[in-house]
Amino acid sequence: MEIRWVVDNALNFAPHAAVFALAVAAYAIFGRHWSLAIGSLLVVVVAGAYIARSDTLLAQAQECGPAPRLSVATFNVQAGGADLEAFARFVEERDVDIVVLQEMTPRASFGARALYDSYPFGAASQPRWIEILSRVPLESVESFHVPAQAEDRRIWRVALTEPFATDLYFLHGMTPRDALHHGIRGDQFAVLEGLLEGTSTPAIVAGDMNATVLDPAFSGLLRATDLQTAVDGRRDSASWPSGLGFLGVRIDHVLQRGFEVCAVDRGPSFGSDHRPVIVELAAPLPA
Secondary structure, eight states, X not given: OHHHHHHHHHHTTHHHHHHHHHHHHHHHHHTTOHHHHHHHHXXXXXXXXXXXXXXXXXXXXXXXXXXXXXXXXEEEXXXXXXXXXXXXXXXXXXXXXXXXXXXXXXXXXXXXXXXXXXXXXXXXXXXXXXXXXXXXXXXXXXXXXXXXXXXXXXXXXXXXXXXXXXXXXXEEOOXXXXXXXXXXXXXXXXXXXXXXXXXXXXXXXXXXXXXXXXSHHHHHHHHHHTOEEEEXXXXXXXXXXXXXXXGSBOOEEEXXXXXXXXEEEEOOOTTSSXXXXXXXXXXXXXX
16 A cells, blocks of 8 residues: 555656656766666656556547536635635636535635625535535535545535536545555545446536546546546646646546536636636537
């Protein structure tokens, strides 16, 4: 388990390793250090092949037809560190239908009045940690137990009928900071996989997964359930840490299957170490 935890976390940064190895290769070639150059280029090739393998897990934004649309945002507010009034203005300007929040502590909820005013429908874990806010009615709300974990690590499912019928799942993946917590996140993925595997109905999953599509545990979930993460044409542009720009990684996701991805946007940090991710989905046109 210790080795799996280290490997899974390291592979999230495969693109960074490839860029570093390419820089080392250039230096080695210039200095005629041929063994180092060959070794570095081998790392580039292996990392590139591994990264390319994940392309099937990405759903690129494209021009959508006249089908009904739903806009979903996910944002980790860093235990109430974010300016939720500014975030409320941001999602209002972008006409977001559903907002999924992680690390939404009771203290954070006091600063979310503007959000609550704009989104009359919602549900939250108790104790408060993960929350969904919606402009469209939530027809049903269920949560699914993750072994040995509190309610804030459960998998949640809401049923929607507007603007089209679908199920939306949301969660906050455990930070895999050690082997134990990596295993807990694996248990969360297993519960979600059990809910979705073997079905083919359209579905949406949103939240901070604490994993990129290069993480073997996360990519295994996506392959088993036919989910894809929505991206904006720049592969999977970073959402964390918010201040590192292209040096960061995408661990906040809106996953989908059975929909067209019309647009993907990222906001600023609003004081959080995460950036919100907003995805607009369109229901497929009838065959």
